[in-house]
Amino acid sequence: xxxxxxxxxxxxxxxxxxxxxxxxxxxxxxxxxxxxxxxxxxxxxxxxxxxxxxxxxxxxxxxxxxxxxxxxxxxxxxxxxxxxxxxxxxxxxxxxxxxxxxxxxxxxxxxxxxxxxxxxxxxxxxxxxxxxxxxxxxxxxxxxxxxxxxxxxxxxxxxxxxxxxxxxxxxxxxxxxxxxxxxxxxxxxxxxxxxxxxxxxxxxxxxxxxxxxxxxxxxxxxxxxxxxxxxxxxxxxxxxxxxxxxxxxxxxxxxxxxxxxxxxxxxxxxxxxxxxxxxxxxxxxxxxxxxxxxxxxxxxxxxxxxxxxxxxxxxxxxxxxxxxxxxxxxxxx
Amino acid sequence: xxxxxxxxxxxxxxxxxxxxxxxxxxxxxxxxxxxxxxxxxxxxxxxxxxxxxxxxxxxxxxxxxxxxxxxxxxxxxxxxxxxxxxxxxxxxxxxxxxxxxxxxxxxxxxxxxxxxxxxxxxxxxxxxxxxxxxxxxxxxxxxxxxxxxxxxxxxxxxxxxxxxxxxxxxxxxxxxxxxxxxxxxxxxxxxxxxxxxxxxxxxxxxxxxxxxxxxxxxxxxxxxxxxxxxxxxxxxxxxxxxxxxxxxxxxxxxxxxxxxxxxxxxxxxxxxxxxxxxxxxxxxxxxxxxxxxxxxxxxxxxxxxxxxxxxxxxxxxxxxxxxxxxxxxxxxxxxxxxxxxxxxxxxxxxxxxxxxxx
Numbered sequence: 001x002x003x004x005x006x007x008x009x010x011x012x013x014x015x016x017x018x019x020x021x022x023x024x025x026x027x028x029x030x031x032x033x034x035x036x037x038x039x040x041x042x043x044x045x046x047x048x049x050x051x052x053x054x055x056x057x058x059x060x061x062x063x064x065x066x067x068x069x070x071x072x073x074x075x076x077x078x079x080x081x082x083x084x085x086x087x088x089x090x091x092x093x094x095x096x097x098x099x100x101x102x103x104x105x106x107x108x109x110x111x112x113x114x115x116x117x118x119x120x121x122x123x124x125x126x127x128x129x130x131x132x133x134x135x136x137x138x139x140x141x142x143x144x145x146x147x148x149x150x151x152x153x154x155x156x157x158x159x160x161x162x163x164x165x166x167x168x169x170x171x172x173x174x175x176x177x178x179x180x181x182x183x184x185x186x187x188x189x190x191x192x193x194x195x196x197x198x199x200x201x202x203x204x205x206x207x208x209x210x211x212x213x214x215x216x217x218x219x220x221x222x223x224x225x226x227x228x229x230x231x232x233x234x235x236x237x238x239x240x241x242x243x244x245x246x247x248x249x250x251x252x253x254x255x256x257x258x259x260x261x262x263x264x265x266x267x268x269x270x271x272x273x274x275x276x277x278x279x280x281x282x283x284x285x286x287x288x289x290x291x292x293x294x295x296x297x298x299x300x301x302x303x304x305x306x307x308x309x310x311x312x313x314x315x316x317x318x319x320x321x322x323x324x325x326x327x328x329x330x331x332x333x
Numbered sequence: 334x335x336x337x338x339x340x341x342x343x344x345x346x347x348x349x350x351x352x353x354x355x356x357x358x359x360x361x362x363x364x365x366x367x368x369x370x371x372x373x374x375x376x377x378x379x380x381x382x383x384x385x386x387x388x389x390x391x392x393x394x395x396x397x398x399x400x401x402x403x404x405x406x407x408x409x410x411x412x413x414x415x416x417x418x419x420x421x422x423x424x425x426x427x428x429x430x431x432x433x434x435x436x437x438x439x440x441x442x443x444x445x446x447x448x449x450x451x452x453x454x455x456x457x458x459x460x461x462x463x464x465x466x467x468x469x470x471x472x473x474x475x476x477x478x479x480x481x482x483x484x485x486x487x488x489x490x491x492x493x494x495x496x497x498x499x500x501x502x503x504x505x506x507x508x509x510x511x512x513x514x515x516x517x518x519x520x521x522x523x524x525x526x527x528x529x530x531x532x533x534x535x536x537x538x539x540x541x542x543x544x545x546x547x548x549x550x551x552x553x554x555x556x557x558x559x560x561x562x563x564x565x566x567x568x569x570x571x572x573x574x575x576x577x578x579x580x581x582x583x584x585x586x587x588x589x590x591x592x593x594x595x596x597x598x599x600x601x602x603x604x605x606x607x608x609x610x611x612x613x614x615x616x617x618x619x620x621x622x623x624x625x626x627x628x629x630x631x632x633x634x635x636x637x638x639x640x641x642x643x644x645x646x647x648x649x650x651x652x653x654x655x656x657x658x659x660x661x662x663x664x665x666x667x668x669x670x671x672x673x674x675x676x677x678x679x680x681x682x683x684x685x686x687x688x689x690x691x
Binding site for chain 2: 129
């Protein structure tokens with residue numbers, strides 16, 4: 001096979017992996033949007049916050065140490081213990097549940113019945129707030145998160161795909177990052193778990209009922225407040241998973257919160273209300289932007305990944321305003 | 334006591350159509366204008382101009398622009414930073430291509446070019462709305478910033494990729510560059526702000542503005558009563574982008590002098606202007622001023638109180654600022670979704686009845 005074709009295939013494969021990661025973030029958006037009609041811009045910052053909290057607990061950082069030192073003139077920084085990853089993850093989930101409860105109790109309970117755009121802006125405010133709190137709590141330096149996920153290229157795949165070069169001596173097999181492979185598996189498991197949860201459990205069905213019609217759900221005795229806390233907790237959990245995967249890949253730092261921006265075109269493409277849409281949209285965007293950068297990027301100066309996803313989604317929306325799998329938008333006067 | 338209408342008779346249609354129909358309001362407006370034009374220029378120094386007055390005036394123009402699009406026409410835009418960049422780069426290209434032409438014309442032309450770009454990126458709003466549109470405007474934001482970063486023609490092939498404002502004057506008074514006096518830059522921006530505010534105020538209470546508001550309140554119903562959504566939305570995008578482009582041009586040429594596009598006109602700028610509009614009040618010209626003043630003053634006040642008076646490290650103050658801005662946005666949305674402008678309106682109502690409220 002010729003070089004460019006092989007290289008192109010590798011680009012597609014890596015694009016698929018990146019797409020899975022985008023889909024992972026997009027999932028959190030879809031969950032909250034479906035259940036409460038809130039378009040949660042803070043999802044990316046939640047991933048950052050979750051990853052920072054996980055790291056902080058693992059190395060035993062004192063929360064708000066910097067602030068306390070500045071006010072009281074002390075010099076505390078670490079508790080001096082280290083927590084194993086698995087316990088730290090459980091504790092972080094507890095923190096995210098607490099966060100979900102706080103958000104519901106103090107913000108969105110007061111905004112019920114407001115216009116969607118007001119809710120959206122509230123989540124932008126929440127994103128700023130959470131970002132500031134995360135920095136104050138754990139410090140803003142870049143942290144290397146290591147929860148034991150494998151890193152580096154997968155030699156197994158490289159060796160076992162070498163035959164596909166068909167005698168081409170420049171080809172040593174496909175290079176795939178092990179972390180990306182794991183992320184793909186995690187995302188797949190997460191999606192299956194979420195679908196199973198919303199189809200087969202009592203709470204999951206209640207969640208879908210709320211998504212369908214708030215008032216009807218209320219009138220058959222579903223506790224709306226509880227469901228919303230539940231949804232935010234699940235979104236917090238998804239954010240934690242995304243935070244772990246992205247944090248292991250490129251360190252826990254501010255740019256982690258920008259993955260939310262990457263997830264937006266995914267949502268537009270797939271439709272805000274569809275879980276399969278988030279997956280398919282993520283894959284299309286992942287492959288599309290990598291291929292575009294590979295084929296057209298060098299001609300126009302590179303770094304097209306910044307905007308390609310948006311322009312693709314925009315062009316797509318002009319022909320299908322509700323996205324690939326979204327509910328048809330019906331308006332009545 | 335104040336805001337009394339009693340005895341304030343209107344005896345012609347012209348008087349009935351005044352911008353400020355209440356006499357007290359009108360005198361207050363004249364007083365503010367005289368103070369801004371005739372007193373402040375004599376008092377202003379470099380620190381006040383660069384730290385407070387110039388950012389306030391320029392952000393107020395941008396906030397009015399975004400308010401027209403989001404507050405009056407209901408089309409949420411997250412591309413303000415990108416459109417400001419268009420204004421800045423258009424101004425830069427014009428300044429370097431025609432050095433002899435007055436800065437006034439350059440800034441106005443920069444606004445006009447931005448209006449064209451705005452209409453182009455506003456076209457999808459005919460098909461998509463709400464969140465989908467908000468995200469679609471992000472396409473403009475990222476694409477425009479990338480374009481100005483990557484195509485050397487826009488920054489005249491300079492080695493650093495930055496654009497630097499050369500020295501230009503208006504009627505012999507230097508406006509741009511490091512040698513410009515504080516009062517001149519202040520007056521230059523103030524004139525643009527005054528013009529923009531007057532235009533915006535009169536557009537929004539006329540036919541065009543009512544069409545925008547009809548589209549905002551319910552676009553299908555508006556279409557049925559005979560508002561052309563194509564025209565209404567495109568004019569909103571054009572006027573809004575015109576103002577935003579002017580503010581971008583001033584921001585670059587008069588305020589900063591040198592600009593690196595990704596840093597100055599990134600997505601954060603879009604959110605900042607959006608926050609000004611929300612905190613100030615959606616659908617209010619006064620709100621745009623109040624929001625801009627609030628968010629320009631907040632970091633200055635926090636810095637003075639936190640870093641200078643309490644002696645805290647600057648990074649903590651910066652993080653606290655994020656927390657406070659975020660919390661304020663949420664508090665405003667919960668307590669007063671119509672922003673500072675609504676507080677002002679309520680205060681005016683109270684003042685009108687003041688000594689005898691019953």
